[in-house]
Amino acid sequence: MTIPAAGPRRWPRIGVGYDSHRFAPGGPLVLGGLHLESDVHLFGHSDGDAVAHAVTDAVLGAAALGDIGALFADTDPANAGRDSIEMLARAVARVHAAGWTVHQADVIVLAETPRITPHREAMRRRLAQALAVAPEDVSVKGKTNEGMGWIGRGEGIACVATALIVPR
Numbered sequence: 001m002t003i004p005a006a007g008p009r010r011w012p013r014i015g016v017g018y019d020s021h022r023f024a025p026g027g028p029l030v031l032g033g034l035h036l037e038s039d040v041h042l043f044g045h046s047d048g049d050a051v052a053h054a055v056t057d058a059v060l061g062a063a064a065l066g067d068i069g070a071l072f073a074d075t076d077p078a079n080a081g082r083d084s085i086e087m088l089a090r091a092v093a094r095v096h097a098a099g100w101t102v103h104q105a106d107v108i109v110l111a112e113t114p115r116i117t118p119h120r121e122a123m124r125r126r127l128a129q130a131l132a133v134a135p136e137d138v139s140v141k142g143k144t145n146e147g148m149g150w151i152g153r154g155e156g157i158a159c160v161a162t163a164l165i166v167p168r
């Protein structure tokens with residue numbers, strides 16, 4: 001069997017990212033690059049920003065450049081409390097260096113709280129800056145889980161993102 005060579009970079013490519021973090025006592029809640037007033041935060045080695053993490057994995061996945069855990073190990077003290085929007089920008093720089101540019105991203109935030117709609121536009125702007133696209137090219141949508149399962153019980157947040165990349 002012959003293994004085909006990597007194809008010419010003529011076509012857009014899609015990536016998907018997923019992340020989840022549990023709530024822990026004490027705010028602020030860092031989400032989509034925003035510091036939201038809250039009595040809980042997302043527990044994590046970095047700032048716990050599940051939105052930024054899912055988008056990071058979507059852009060890295062589109063370029064087949066691995067994942068956020070490989071780039072920013074959660075055992076590395078340098079990544080403790082780290083700004084996840086800055087990590088996303090670094091992942092985008094990797095994607096650029098590999099010959100791609102981000103075209104567009106779409107995000108679903110699955111959470112009973114907080115409500116996403118009041119923060120949607122600010123999140124779009126923060127993510128767009130890191131992705132080097134216009135805010136119009138970033139979509140953020142909030143969904144509850146209709147009270148079902150761990151999301152429904154308010155134990156944490158899950159996030160799904162897609163990103164489209166095109167040749168530079």
Ligand code: MG
Pocket residue numbers: 019020021044048049050053
């Ligand atoms: Mg994460």
